[in-house]
Amino acid sequence: MMALLVNSSNPAVPVERIPAPLEEAARTKDVRLRMLEAGGESKIDAAYATLAELQAGGLIVTADPLFGNRVEQLVALAARHAVPVIYYRRDFVDAGGLISYGPSFAAAFRQVGAYAGKILKGEKPADLPVQQPTKFELVINRKTAKTLGLTIPETLLVRADQVIE
Numbered sequence: 001m002m003a004l005l006v007n008s009s010n011p012a013v014p015v016e017r018i019p020a021p022l023e024e025a026a027r028t029k030d031v032r033l034r035m036l037e038a039g040g041e042s043k044i045d046a047a048y049a050t051l052a053e054l055q056a057g058g059l060i061v062t063a064d065p066l067f068g069n070r071v072e073q074l075v076a077l078a079a080r081h082a083v084p085v086i087y088y089r090r091d092f093v094d095a096g097g098l099i100s101y102g103p104s105f106a107a108a109f110r111q112v113g114a115y116a117g118k119i120l121k122g123e124k125p126a127d128l129p130v131q132q133p134t135k136f137e138l139v140i141n142r143k144t145a146k147t148l149g150l151t152i153p154e155t156l157l158v159r160a161d162q163v164i165e
Contacts, residue, residue, distance in 0.1 A: 008037035063088040103133035137161040
């Protein structure tokens with residue numbers, strides 16, 4: 001079983017069901033996926049305690065400002081409960097988390113800068129197309145993997161944009 005940590009107090013987060021792509025991926029791998037709701041700072045500790053009770057094999061932390069502002073807390077809880085966690089931003093891994101996969105913020109900031117330049121040169125913002133991230137990065141913390149007693153497959157290590165030793 002794997003768990004998905006969501007901020008249930010965020011109105012943009014559908015907490016009534018697991019997102020279809022994650023549900024499909026779990027079904028493909030024959031893994032049960034359980035949603036854990038942390039509707040505020042005080043409920044994050046409780047969600048991790050539930051994770052331990054469920055004896056889940058891992059956790060996916062969803063992208064949310066609540067979690068993004070609690071990097072150290074989430075990484076410390078993962079270490080305390082000895083659970084493998086995948087995060088959506090590399091700064092979680094830089095802080096000691098296991099693995100992250102998500103948009104490269106450096107590349108996104110370059111896109112923003114290019115747009116700002118176009119606007120300053122006279123282009124109308126309404127005429128510029130909406131863009132989504134085009135570069136995603138995989139970051140793995142081998143030290144954390146070793147602490148958790150995990151061996152990261154070589155095929156994953158060679159695909160990583162950065163491996164923290």
